[in-house]
Amino acid sequence: MSRGAIGVLMLETRFPRPPGDIGNPETFDFPMLYQTVRGASPKAVVEDRETGLLTPFVTAGHDLVERGAVALTTSCGFLTLFQKELTAALPVPVATSALLQVPLIDAVLPDGQRAGILTISAQNLTADHLAAVGVPEDTPIGSTEGGIEFTDAILGNRETLDFALAEVDNVEAAQDLCRRHPEVGAICLECTNMPPYAAAIQAATGRPVYSIVTLVEWLHASAQTFRA
Structure with a gap:
């Protein structure tokens, strides 16, 4: 024990x-x-x-x-x-x-800023998922869908994962989220497999990153x- x-x-x-x-x-x-x-x-x-x-x-x-x-x-x-x-x-x-942190992030950010979510699959992350942990339905969301490695490898449950390509997917998705939603003052990583890339995301976006x-x-x- x-x-x-x-x-x-x-x-x-x-x-x-x-x-x-x-x-x-x-x-x-x-x-x-x-x-x-x-x-x-x-x-x-x-x-x-x-x-x-x-x-x-x-x-x-x-x-x-x-x-x-x-x-x-x-x-x-x-x-x-x-x-x-x-x-x-x-x-x-x-x-x-990790999404349990979103209401807290929203509460501590400067006025005019809010949390944004980076998820492995925006098409499957529904209002029900957000409401279950008190996340506002209109929270900005970015996704690694459409990338070259990360979403396919994890959701496909592959035995191999190219970490360099997965990092590219995560960084580019986070940058896109911030471009589309400049009010995003911090990023919460929905996926528990994203934290290995948190430092790279923070460096590329200039936003603090929260995760599991x-x-x-x-x-x-x-x-x-x-x-x-």
Whole structure:
């Protein structure tokens, strides 16, 4: 049992996970626990919105708590749809998505600025996903769809990922978001596989970047008093 750890409800994937990715324990300097939810492929969660996966996620969450997790997160930002249900079913704090940070970002930015979202799939990120975690429906959104590597590799669950090309996709999508919406004063990365490129995005756009990594670091710092 690993006390004081953050538990991660993982999609069933095979693509590489470099440092910075939620699925790589080297991303964090505190203990992490991982539990794969069988049947929860990227396609099932992002494109098909399979609500039947809720029960397996709850079961996996209880397993992580029994193993010592003091709080839980997930490996897909689209799981905002399960935020209410998972917090109701599990005995520790649950943060399903980096998008939980958007209302806070909006609250702290200077007047006239707002958060923008960079997602792996704008066509699948719906008003329901945003409303589930209190994100304004008119929040500016950019996407790596149409890029040369990142979206296809992750949603296609490929065994290989060209990190250099994936970085290009993320940087160009973030720059496009800021060009289209100059009021964007900070960027929130919906996808948990985007943080390896956060530094490059920040350097290219001049905007602070929030992600599942910043959320988990906050969650770990604040959740140490919780015990199941």
